[in-house]
Amino acid sequence: MSLPVFRSATAAEAVVGSDLTFGEDVAGHAVRVRRIGPGEDIDIVDGDGTRVRGTVTAASANELTIDVTAVTIEDSTGPRLVLVQALAKGDRDLQAIETATEIGVDDVIPWAAERSIADWPAKKREKMAAKWENLLNAASLQARRSRFPVLRELVRGASLAAAFDESDAVFVLHETARHRLSAALADLIADGSSPLPERIVFIVGPEGGISDGELEALTGRGARPVLLGPTILRSSSAGPTGLVLAQISLGRW
Structure with missing residues (x-):
């Protein structure tokens, strides 16, 4: 049962x-918003793979206590899934990373x-990153994840190409590409002669x-344009769609 x-x-x-x-960081939301009370079971995660299950024994707006009934460590599975999301107007970038988190993205750039x-101008960069x-945190809790995505530093223009190396499989979702992503993922995973990449x-x-x-710089580093x-x-929907295809190809879904 999902708790x-x-x-x-x-x-x-x-x-x-x-x-x-x-303390209040958990109790405030659990008691005031979710109306959690004694006798109810909840999960507490640390965002790094630890999941604690327990029964609430005391609850107030400032403090919540549980009797711990189970502790599990959920291992990180490879390859890691990475979404590079271009900044977009109308909060479409936020929509993209929220859905990507629900699907299972590991890193967001x-x-x-x-x-x-x-x-993100310099004076607002810290605020926008926050x-x-x-x-990402809210979407992870909504999705009941124990491991939360890692938000990486903002990159600009063609310098993005320097963020990857030969151990990564990098796909540029591009409308003029001829090769389909579904086929590229199938080829990548079916190639038993080579280990899976560290990151997709x-x-x-x-x-x-x-x-x-930008496209020339990326392809020069081995990135492949795909459709x-x-x-x-x-x-807002391109990245999550690619992630779904990856999860299916990897046999996770």
């Missing part, structure tokens, strides 16, 4: 049979592409598309 999930670093200290008390209309981080990366460009210079399908997807 309500809350996040606390204290989860890593849990021992079966012991009592574990959390914000990209200020040359044709991005939206931007907004993305908060959304999906690059989603902005509304105006990826510039020729999702016969229709053109928005920047």
